Amino acid sequence: MGMTMTQKILAAHAGLERVKAGDLIEAKLDIVLGNDVTTPVAIDVFEKAGFERVFDPEKIVITLDHYTPCKDIKSAQLCKRARDFARIQGVTHFYDVGAVGIEHALLPEQGIVGPGDCVVGADSHTCTYGALGAFSTGVGSTDMAAGMASGENWFRVPSAIRVTLKGKLQPYVSGKDVILHLIGMIGVDGALYKSLEFAGEGVASLSMDDRFTIANMAIEAGGKNGIFPVDERTLEYVRDRFHRPVKVYEADPDAEYEREVVIDLDRLRPTVALPHLPSNTRTVDEAAGIPIQQVVIGSCTNGRISDLRAAATILKGRHVAEGVRCIVIPATQRVYLQCVEEGLSQVFIEAGCAVSTPTCGPCLGGHMGCLADGERAVATTNRNFVGRMGHVKSEVILASPTVAAASAVRGCVASPELL
Numbered sequence: 001m002g003m004t005m006t007q008k009i010l011a012a013h014a015g016l017e018r019v020k021a022g023d024l025i026e027a028k029l030d031i032v033l034g035n036d037v038t039t040p041v042a043i044d045v046f047e048k049a050g051f052e053r054v055f056d057p058e059k060i061v062i063t064l065d066h067y068t069p070c071k072d073i074k075s076a077q078l079c080k081r082a083r084d085f086a087r088i089q090g091v092t093h094f095y096d097v098g099a100v101g102i103e104h105a106l107l108p109e110q111g112i113v114g115p116g117d118c119v120v121g122a123d124s125h126t127c128t129y130g131a132l133g134a135f136s137t138g139v140g141s142t143d144m145a146a147g148m149a150s151g152e153n154w155f156r157v158p159s160a161i162r163v164t165l166k167g168k169l170q171p172y173v174s175g176k177d178v179i180l181h182l183i184g185m186i187g188v189d190g191a192l193y194k195s196l197e198f199a200g201e202g203v204a205s206l207s208m209d210d211r212f213t214i215a216n217m218a219i220e221a222g223g224k225n226g227i228f229p230v231d232e233r234t235l236e237y238v239r240d241r242f243h244r245p246v247k248v249y250e251a252d253p254d255a256e257y258e259r260e261v262v263i264d265l266d267r268l269r270p271t272v273a274l275p276h277l278p279s280n281t282r283t284v285d286e287a288a289g290i291p292i293q294q295v296v297i298g299s300c301t302n303g304r305i306s307d308l309r310a311a312a313t314i315l316k317g318r319h320v321a322e323g324v325r326c327i328v329i330p331a332t333q334r335v336y337l338q339c340v341e342e343g344l345s346q347v348f349i350e351a352g353c354a355v356s357t358p359t360c361g362p363c364l365g366g367h368m369g370c371l372a373d374g375e376r377a378v379a380t381t382n383r384n385f386v387g388r389m390g391h392v393k394s395e396v397i398l399a400s401p402t403v404a405a406a407s408a409v410r411g412c413v414a415s416p417e418l419l
Contacts, residue, residue, distance in 0.1 A: 004197055004257070005227050005250065006224075007157055007255075009117075010155060012116075012247075014027045021256070023156070024156055024157075026152050026155075030119060031120075033061045033121030033144075037078065038144065046149060051145075055149060057090040058092045059151065061093040063095045064083070066359070066364065067366050068096075099333060101331055101333055103121070105303055114242035115132050115230045115248055120147050120153055125219060130227035132228075132238065133229065133230035135225055137224055161259055163200075164199055166266070174402070176271075176398075176399070177269070178210070178268065181263060181281065183217065183220050186279075191223040194258065195223065195227060197251060198214065199251070207306060209305075217382050229250065229251075230246075270399075271284065274290075288412070288414055291411065292377060292407060294369060295377060296379040297328045297379075297404050298327070298362075299380055300363075310401045310405075311401040311405040313402070313405075315405050319409070321410060324411050325354070326354070326405075327353065329358065329359060333358060351409075363382070370390035374394065377389055379397070379404065380399060
């Protein structure tokens with residue numbers, strides 16, 4: 001029996017000819033990632049274990065993106081801890097306020113991760129880099145510490161689900177709709193500790209940003225990772241930014257999958273996830289009219305330039321509804337600058353939006369948009385659990401940038417097609 005893409009990457013990084021689902025392996029890491037919330041914990045573990053130096057300062061990435069610019073004394077102390085460690089260790093890829101971006105948008109943009117890599121990050125949405133044909137997965141801060149010290153982590157090789165995409169995306173339908181539809185089909189534990197491997201003719205119609213969004217939310221179906229084949233679009237994306245050798249792995253024709261899920265992109269409608277699970281999905285037509293008080297457009301899922309262009313197309317010449325707050329957060333400094341250069345920032349401000357420096361802030365109920373008791377938001381973020389964006393009696397509806405922008409204009413869940 002052959003191997004899947006994920007299994008081939010893990011085998012290569014473990015120095016083995018082949019692996020199979022369930023095997024326990026020790027694999028070498030290309031990148032170890034942490035942020036301002038998880039890195040300080042990893043540093044504590046690292047130091048208590050007696051380690052003095054990281055295995056390779058060029059393979060450690062630390063981004064101060066969750067509670068920054070620091071919202072309070074505690075967050076400032078966490079950032080200082082990470083900042084001091086990065087300086088002492090000579091960490092090459094350290095990103096502080098003014099240069100930082102939301103980590104899972106920043107690393108691909110900066111060419112830090114690429115095809116064939118084995119990446120771990122102390123953040124669950126590290127699975128984003130599977131869009132580039134890498135194996136990437138979230139780990140705890142203890143595993144981050146072990147990775148920083150040794151350059152290796154233990155893994156149980158995951159079994160796989162093949163997600164076959166047919167047709168092509170229709171107007172106002174994006175990668176966010178694809179992944180919400182998939183999670184709605186299989187549930188939040190439908191891919192528990194499995195690899196979601198995307199394939200089929202429909203992959204060609206997905207932009208890289210669509211793929212990043214889909215891979216990012218593999219964890220919301222319980223996935224160990226999500227991964228896409230490396231095609232010409234992938235190679236074009238990494239060509240002028242990724243400077244290590246590109247390693248392309250392909251699933252064997254006889255690779256074993258636990259099941260196959262088929263999605264017809266031609267028939268897909270804009271989709272939202274109602275509270276309080278990403279699997280509680282409806283088409284936008286079914287959810288239309290639900291009143292809201294806030295909209296957030298941004299995050300590691302949907303804060304890239306194509307997302308903001310899509311939102312600006314809806315907001316241009318229109319205004320946010322009375323009683324609704326709309327917060328727009330470019331995912332990186334480069335994206336922010338593009339928004340300024342292309343006039344998108346002006347569109348957002350004239351529409352009555354607040355535009356923020358890059359931060360994860362509202363996604364995890366940290367700052368820049370926490371919800372009060374009884375408030376409801378439409379957000380382009382990736383989670384809508386109880387209390388995710390603030391008060392335990394608040395609600396979050398997940399949506400694409402165009403649905404979020406249309407909802408901001410209407411003051412309720414709304415389809416962009418009807419504006």
